[in-house]
Amino acid sequence: MDAIAAFLTVFTDLELLLLVAVGTFAGVYIGAIPGLSVTMAVSILISFTFSWDVYPAIALMIGIFMGGVYGGSRTAILLNIPGAPSAIATAMDGYPMARRGEAGTAIGITTVMSFFGGFIGILVLAVAAPLVSDFALSFQPRDYMLLALLGILLVGSLSGESLVKGIFAGALGIAIGAVGMDPLTFTERFTFDQPLLRQGVSFIAVMIGMFGVSEALAQLHHVDTPAIRQKITRIVPSFGTIRRHLPLSLQTSTIGVVIGALPGTGGDIAALLAYDHARRVTKKPERPFGQGAIEGLVAPETANNAAVGGAFIPMMTLGIPGDAVTAIMIGALFIHGLNPGPMLMIDRPEMFWFVVGALVAANFFMLLFGLTGIRLFTRIVEMPRAVLIPLILLLSIVGAYAVNNSITDVYWMLGFGLLGYFMRLYGWPLGPVILGVILSRLFDDNWRRAIISVREDFGRFFWGILTSPLSLALFTAVVLIFLSQTPLWGWAKARLFGRGAEDAP
Amino acid sequence: MSRNDHDPFPEEAPADPHPHARPDRHPGEAAFSVLMVLASLVLLWEAYGISGFEALSAPGTVPMATTAVMAVCAAIVMLRTFRLPRAEGEGFWKVVLPRPVIVVALLLVGYALLLRPLGFLPTSLLFLVIAVKYLSRRGWGFTLAVSAGSLLAIYLVFRIVFTVLMPPGIVPEGEMIQFFRDLIPGRAG
């Protein structure tokens, strides 16, 4: 009964409810602006809410978190600039829809599906948190490495016209992710003896440059053509549409919760893996992926919002952050005199149920704010390009600077913008570069940990994979997906089923 | 089909569900592919320099593997690109670098150089005014209003709300903000 009372706290106290609403509203816009991140907003709030009670402070932070993860999809769809890393996959199919004048539809589906994913995440948090956190904790370095490998195989889905160019781009991304002082050994990598390069290349700077600046430069080819008129006829998707994508969204939400609960991986990786999953299981999308497939919106958006609930799982049960935002929230709890850790659930169970309640409220507000004000948002893309493009560029510069208060990041961003422009022009895909940067450290660090743990003994390494059910499952998935991207697969399929692989791309 | 389409960034998303590699190459495409091969080789050499073939767990192992993959892929792409015929009737300056792209790219370089000495506010205003004026060819009133208005909005959000300290340069904005803060009673801290 105490649990229910704690759960309802946020709904019965008008002030708390209002704070969640304000937070969610702000979060949508913070998420939508590239360079403003939820992480940043929440750490500023720590000082800002310093003298408050813990409930209002957490309520505001949760609102921003939920709204921010969703908000990234806005700019991804409208401008092809993901407002947050977790919206990268959303841009793949959302932006083509906006180019057809269907931005309203895309935003509508994104909103409803984010709500759905968020809800699944909260549900898992509420009913199975200890179970999931035990599972998440059991991931060994080799499992993280296999997970990263699984993500890297996504290059096949993101490559477009040429797989070779895609692999190049992915490898480039991994190399970019390695630039700077290696955090494990403090060895300098790809720094060319320049102190400036020691801090590495900010991944957000690469993202803003490759997506934002290069897109803006490409649009200059059409600076005088009037912008595409957006038809805002149907925003809320029909019940039929939602029902048709229900199985997929359940699967991708599950991916989101688990990846979100893993310490060290968050909504960005969840969204990308979910996107890949959707490409694989969707037999007949209404439109091909990459050109405005609804499934390509459903998958990442359910997954990244489900990852929010997921990230709270290890935080609330063990005091271990599930991602960067929950890491800061743990700090906030400390400052407010709580001791997040395994004992929090036992000493202060009401805190857990309060968080669940605030998440539910934030999820509803997200749906509300998401479905209203779309007209205003789509106006942005209908602005004349001669004004929009300089604004995008300025925003990209400020955004890249804001991530780490570093001018170097601005230079990187501009450099990658130019590189991205030429890569686009000559048909080299950009998606795999970002994928590589995101997964670089996850792969590299955990590969090294895994192989060090077995004292560089390959035999023991594989024995470890074969004897752990989790590792074996991940390993099998890696092998199967890898084979499915080679010609061998079609051949084996033809042999097994006695007919040609009908839909070999 | 794309053979006669000289527009590298078509306005509409392509109708063809399976994008094929183009049958010809854009101007500069071959040079770009050579550049990618060279860059990969430089990076490979740099990666080798990190720790050589010291151990599987060395910090340079993964960088070496990835840059080797880059070099091989870039080489394949380069060979394929050279085999393609040059697209007919495509001028480098029209297809690859039309004038607006060059102008804006130069503006960006100028921005990067001026940002630190001049400061965020003047540099950004200059950038917006020149870019909007050049691209829109509208009157000065429109240009100035749009530039100043949007810069103010960006400044308020990033500087005041999110306390991102952009390089102040010649504008003593720290003192200015403190001045306005002092005007608000009851908020000494």
Add this chain to the structure above:
Amino acid sequence: MKNAFLGAVSALIVSASVAAAQDYPAKEIQGIIQWGAGGSTDTVMRAVTPHAEKVLGATVVLQNVTGGVGAIALNQVAAAEADGYTLLMGAENPLLYKVMGLGDKDYSDFTPINLLARGTPILVAGKDAPFDDYAGMMEHIRANPGEVRFGSTGPGGLPSVVTAMIQAVEGELDVTFVPYDGDGPALTALQGGAIDVMPAVLGASIEGIRAGTMKPLALFDVTPAEALPEVPTVTSFNEGYAAYLPWGPFFGIFVRNGTPEDAVAKLTAAYAEAAQQPEFLDLLRNRGFTLMNISGDEARAFLADWQRKTAWLMHDAGLTKASPEDFGIARPGE
């Protein structure tokens, strides 16, 4: 890059800052935190600064500038004007930059405003580890060479110093070091069984120990900790450690050398008062840190002593890139 125009501009800035110095603080102060959001340094700095803001009557804008083991932040503050408007909020790492080859600057280029608190190292093991205390661990390591996995956070981090201490006292340690990029991720790995033993700071492991998700082996101090009185000190197992202890990481706030005395005095007073606030003391206690709250010559002496002890310990363990002697850091006791 410099030209006449810039000269004129910087003259303007200088005159502005001269005017400002008379009435410090005349604008908001920038606090550069060496480590990422959510880490211990970040939490401590964000907890103490609001109190100091009240005393100063100015806003301190906190920014996390990460990378290069904190060297990026240090160099950024070193490159800023010495006007008291840029604070470095850091941990102990810079004192080892020189010997580790990570940079040519350390806290000797800075004036300590306040050394807020220090942490105590503790050796913890996973709850399924086949040993229950320090003595059992040493026995297990000797019986199973190379099999015990220690978490580490790179050369110069707390685990490497504690390990160097163990090797100085007990002799060569045949264990496998698995690198992590911070004690948070390493302690997570410890609970998941990816590593067996982790030298961590007490505050990071205190909740896990209370809940029984990790086992305390020994506290690296000469007296037991107030928060966990039942954990034995490492000196109770081997007296040899007394030569190196107490030792621990610390947090401090610094400004560049050459900052006007008026600004230093005002900042010092503000942070000294802020560090005494009950909420801050509670936070330190909960996280297992010991309040220091020292400044001026006392702080300088602490820093010099810390650097001597640690640099030589690391050098004797063969973990440094250059001898402390090269930088005029004398061996302790000489």
